[in-house]
Amino acid sequence: MNIMDMERVELQKASDAQADETSEEVAVHIKDQWSSRNECYKLDSFFDQGNNVGQVFQREVSSLIPGIFQGLNTTVFAYGATGNGKTYTMQGVVEQPGLMPLSMSAILSLCDDATSVEVSYYEVYMDRCYDLLEPKAKEIPVLDDKDGRVQLKGLSRVRVQSMSEFNETLASGTQRRKVAHTGLNDKSSRSHGMLTIYIFKHDGSNSTLSGKMNLIDLAGNEDNTRSCNEGIRLIESAKINQSLFALSNVIYALNNNQPRIPYRENKLTRILQDSLGGNSRALMIACLNPMFYREAVHTVSLAARSRQIVNFVSPIQKHIKPAMETDMEEKLRIWLESKGKTKSIQKRDGPCSSYRGKTPIHASSQKKLDMPGSSMKTSDCGVSRAKGRKLFGCELPAQSTFMGNFPCEAENPSEQTENVMGDPSCLSKDMESKEHTSIPDGSDQLKHSTTPPHCGDYDDKEQKNTAGEFKFFDQQKVPHESSDGLEDDNRFCELVGAPSISERIYSLQISLKKGLHGNDHQGTPLIIYQHGDEGDADVNFSTQPAYPLDSTLNKENKAVHCTELAESPTISERIMALQNSLRKVLSPINSNIKPGNHPSSDGKICLLLLEPKTPKTPCLSTCDGHNFQMTSTPLDESSVQSSNLKETFVQKYLEFLNNANKEELLKLKGIGQKRADYILELREETPQPFISLSDLEKIGLSGKQVHDMIRRAARGIFA
Numbered sequence: 001m002n003i004m005d006m007e008r009v010e011l012q013k014a015s016d017a018q019a020d021e022t023s024e025e026v027a028v029h030i031k032d033q034w035s036s037r038n039e040c041y042k043l044d045s046f047f048d049q050g051n052n053v054g055q056v057f058q059r060e061v062s063s064l065i066p067g068i069f070q071g072l073n074t075t076v077f078a079y080g081a082t083g084n085g086k087t088y089t090m091q092g093v094v095e096q097p098g099l100m101p102l103s104m105s106a107i108l109s110l111c112d113d114a115t116s117v118e119v120s121y122y123e124v125y126m127d128r129c130y131d132l133l134e135p136k137a138k139e140i141p142v143l144d145d146k147d148g149r150v151q152l153k154g155l156s157r158v159r160v161q162s163m164s165e166f167n168e169t170l171a172s173g174t175q176r177r178k179v180a181h182t183g184l185n186d187k188s189s190r191s192h193g194m195l196t197i198y199i200f201k202h203d204g205s206n207s208t209l210s211g212k213m214n215l216i217d218l219a220g221n222e223d224n225t226r227s228c229n230e231g232i233r234l235i236e237s238a239k240i241n242q243s244l245f246a247l248s249n250v251i252y253a254l255n256n257n258q259p260r261i262p263y264r265e266n267k268l269t270r271i272l273q274d275s276l277g278g279n280s281r282a283l284m285i286a287c288l289n290p291m292f293y294r295e296a297v298h299t300v301s302l303a304a305r306s307r308q309i310v311n312f313v314s315p316i317q318k319h320i321k322p323a324m325e326t327d328m329e330e331k332l333r334i335w336l337e338s339k340g341k342t343k344s345i346q347k348r349d350g351p352c353s354s355y356r357g358k359t360p361i362h363a364s365s366q367k368k369l370d371m372p373g374s375s376m377k378t379s380d381c382g383v384s385r386a387k388g389r390k391l392f393g394c395e396l397p398a399q400s401t402f403m404g405n406f407p408c409e410a411e412n413p414s415e416q417t418e419n420v421m422g423d424p425s426c427l428s429k430d431m432e433s434k435e436h437t438s439i440p441d442g443s444d445q446l447k448h449s450t451t452p453p454h455c456g457d458y459d460d461k462e463q464k465n466t467a468g469e470f471k472f473f474d475q476q477k478v479p480h481e482s483s484d485g486l487e488d489d490n491r492f493c494e495l496v497g498a499p500s501i502s503e504r505i506y507s508l509q510i511s512l513k514k515g516l517h518g519n520d521h522q523g524t525p526l527i528i529y530q531h532g533d534e535g536d537a538d539v540n541f542s543t544q545p546a547y548p549l550d551s552t553l554n555k556e557n558k559a560v561h562c563t564e565l566a567e568s569p570t571i572s573e574r575i576m577a578l579q580n581s582l583r584k585v586l587s588p589i590n591s592n593i594k595p596g597n598h599p600s601s602d603g604k605i606c607l608l609l610l611e612p613k614t615p616k617t618p619c620l621s622t623c624d625g626h627n628f629q630m631t632s633t634p635l636d637e638s639s640v641q642s643s644n645l646k647e648t649f650v651q652k653y654l655e656f657l658n659n660a661n662k663e664e665l666l667k668l669k670g671i672g673q674k675r676a677d678y679i680l681e682l683r684e685e686t687p688q689p690f691i692s693l694s695d696l697e698k699i700g701l702s703g704k705q706v707h708d709m710i711r712r713a714a715r716g717i718f719a
């Protein structure tokens with residue numbers, strides 16, 4: 001049995017300017033009795049089993065609440081492995097209220113006649129958002145507003161005037177939240193539960209959003225070798241782990257000052273964008289179970305890293321309508337929903353059983369990032385994502401806390417599977433026939449990093465300006481994490497279970513779009529390398545006009561820059577320009593190229609073929625400069641070409657939606673008056689709202705409807 005011994009140690013006071021009673025640090029030692037491993041991390045506070053949630057609230061949360069009335073947004077989230085007490089900490093139980101009711105009670109006590117409080121409560125389940133207070137047939141779309149801030153379109157808000165109203169609201173939402181029995185928790189949250197409390201100030205007929213508080217009960221990391229999850233539970237678990245993996249990547253990127261923070265990798269990180277490295281004060285509560293060394297190390301190391309992140313916080317004054325007021329947008333959304341196909345997405349929980357007494361040592365760690373009075377405006381920070389890390393550079397009195405682990409119950413799980421990357425079915429038939437499976441650690445998402453590619457010995461210095469790298473692993477290279485879960489660059493495993501070229505291109509496209517979106521990649525050369533011995537390919541963007549190549553390569557075979565990138569002003573055009581190159585480059589991965597077939601001293605095959613306007617048979621260059629022709633059958637070629645055509649068509653279609661005027665939109669089958677208005681409205685918020693087909697869900701279309709629409713449009717061409 002592993003034993004974790006957590007010792008509270010006061011290290012030192014913060015600098016004079018920051019010194020206050022909360023500026024202490026604690027060292028958390030995690031010892032594995034069997035391996036004698038001993039890890040030590042510094043956090044801001046530590047609560048062991050002798051402490052209760054009330055103490056955590058008093059010491060860590062209560063001081064944040066007055067700030068919300070002054071416009072300082074605040075986020076408190078509980079992180080940890082499954083069964084470690086996150087729900088217990090955030091929601092609480094009757095005899096021990098959690099941080100949600102405790103915060104609400106404190107907020108209500110500060111309200112006066114000119115202040116009102118509303119709440120929304122939603123869950124992120126399988127990478128989709130669902131309203132828990134007003135169940136709807138459809139998910140809540142997550143959009144960016146014109147300032148780059150994330151908005152949950154159509155999410156309901158309920159006015160709360162007393163604790164009894166709040167408890168009722170919370171209970172009804174909680175009942176709808178998806179929970180299920182797993183091998184590690186009788187009543188395990190299958191979704192991330194997000195409660196937002198809004199504070200409005202009223203002045204005559206004007207209502208102004210003063211500030212808001214997010215209280216987040218994340219779903220827990222799951223080790224499926226222990227949970228014995230199967231079927232839907234396993235799929236859910238994969239999604240949960242994937243989103244938490246994305247979260248750890250964001251924290252890692254923020255912590256390492258990386259130029260690109262992968263918020264858009266996952267719905268959870270998108271939603272938390274303003275809280276992590278954004279404009280919100282954030283408190284992370286890491287819940288630990290001393291029984292499990294590896295999970296504890298993972299959680300505490302993430303908490304320790306989170307402490308380094310610095311947010312810029314400034315009061316906001318935003319005029320938004322309280323829920324009572326008429327919301328035309330909401331009406332339109334409801335109308336769109338009524339036209340859409342109803343999905344069964346919500347199932348109610350079963351009755352709660354009593355606790356299952358686990359070993360309840362509990363420990364948690366928090367991060368509190370707070371810089372009241374910063375001169376930086378909220379909106380500046382909200383859009384800072386693509387501008388790099390400049391905005392995160394200031395020092396502030398960071399804090400962390402700690403608290404803990406615990407027991408569980410029963411339920412009726414919801415049975416629903418979703419596609420990770422939207423609905424790519426329109427792109428390729430072969431994709432329809434394959435089930436997209438995920439492995440339980442975020443492995444089927446394309447990963448972005450700024451580490452140098454594996455193929456070639458580059459000068460690291462030359463890589464400094466690399467704007468983003470997309471790693472593509474063709475083989476079942478199961479991701480693995482180092483002990484802290486974050487150090488190993490090879491942990492990324494992309495596109496496992498995506499054997500066809502179309503699937504790979506589709507997935508890669510999604511990432512390319514994400515990568516290019518909002519960044520100025522004009523003039524960016526694209527270089528794709530394939531590792532013949534492993535079947536891997538790295539797709540690399542560099543802002544270097546002359547990208548350094550492996551010195552062992554023949555000079556003649558230097559990468560041909562993808563000049564279309566420089567010439568294409570819009571993201572869609574750039575993506576389009578990349579497609580042919582991608583297709584050509586990825587095609588050989590599908591074939592059985594054996595390194596031994598080609599003259600290369602180290603067996604590596606470097607594919608440096610990037611002339612998008614010549615979509616002929618792909619040509620491979622070996623590392624010592626010999627070219628040879630790929631042997632592909634006419635069927636292969638025709639399949640590649642038809643897939644190209646489909647993708648080109650889809651891109652043109654999306655481009656049309658992004659640019660057409662209302663009259664033109666109305667000519668499209670499937671776009672009526674209201675949908676056209678909605679598209680125009682979306683375009684006001686985000687200039688190019690439709691980057692992939694899955695974005696059409698923003699206008700209330702289901703995957704099937706999108707598919708049908710595209711098919712109808714394509715048929716129209718041949719009519």
Ligand SMILES: Nc1ncnc2c1ncn2[C@@H]1O[C@H](COP(=O)(O)OP(=O)(O)OP(=O)(O)O)[C@@H](O)[C@H]1O
Pocket residue numbers: 080081082083084085086087088089093185187188189190218219220221287354355356358360362404405406407408409
């Ligand atoms: N400090 C505590 N004291 C007593 N019971 C606790 C404590 N913390 C947690 N528990 C109990 O332990 C069980 C598991 O806790 P909980 O459901 O909160 O874990 P979780 O981290 O939210 O799990 P999951 O990620 O699977 O949803 C619950 O029955 C809970 O009531």
